[in-house]
Amino acid sequence: MKKFLALAAIGLAAVSNAQWSTPTNLGVRIGWVYPIDSGLRDVAPTYLGAGVDYYPDFQLLKGNGETYLSFDWIGKSGSGAKGNLFPILLNHKFYGTQTDKNQPRSYFSLGAGVAIVDVTSTNTVLAAKVGVGRELNENLFLEGNLFYTDSSAGVHGTSLGFYLGYRF
Numbered sequence: 001m002k003k004f005l006a007l008a009a010i011g012l013a014a015v016s017n018a019q020w021s022t023p024t025n026l027g028v029r030i031g032w033v034y035p036i037d038s039g040l041r042d043v044a045p046t047y048l049g050a051g052v053d054y055y056p057d058f059q060l061l062k063g064n065g066e067t068y069l070s071f072d073w074i075g076k077s078g079s080g081a082k083g084n085l086f087p088i089l090l091n092h093k094f095y096g097t098q099t100d101k102n103q104p105r106s107y108f109s110l111g112a113g114v115a116i117v118d119v120t121s122t123n124t125v126l127a128a129k130v131g132v133g134r135e136l137n138e139n140l141f142l143e144g145n146l147f148y149t150d151s152s153a154g155v156h157g158t159s160l161g162f163y164l165g166y167r168f
Helices: 004-015 039-044
Strands: 025-035 047-054 066-077 084-095 106-118 124-134 140-149 159-167
Touching: 025 039, 025 066, 025 140, 047 159, 084 124, 084 140, 106 140
Parallel strands: none
Antiparallel strands: 025 047, 025 159, 047 066, 066 084, 084 106, 106 124, 124 140, 140 159
């Protein structure tokens, strides 16, 4: 017990003396998801959605846009029971024209990848997403996404999600 307390004290001292910096190239989202697929809607009428977006230093497409990886959770509850989707997608945002540099931007996004569908059974299937969004300021944004997955035991993860996000 004394060794544990000593290690905990050293760990707390290290954490309190560490200089924390704000992460960059990250965005987080939280929102509400409506299942379009009847098989998914039979499990729950609405879902929670949360996600993390990572913006790497490279771009897949040139022009006025950004490439990013998204890692999401769409679930009926945090209990761990069946009724969860875990999309992992490579996406690209296409920004609209901006008349003033300080003006918030609107965007259209496309994404493709896989989703782990844990509804009736657990399977990994192909997935895609199309979305629109609007930056409210330098950090806050609103986003709407139409998400599609292949069938997993007769259930598609097709859903419509609305998110509020924060970009670091």
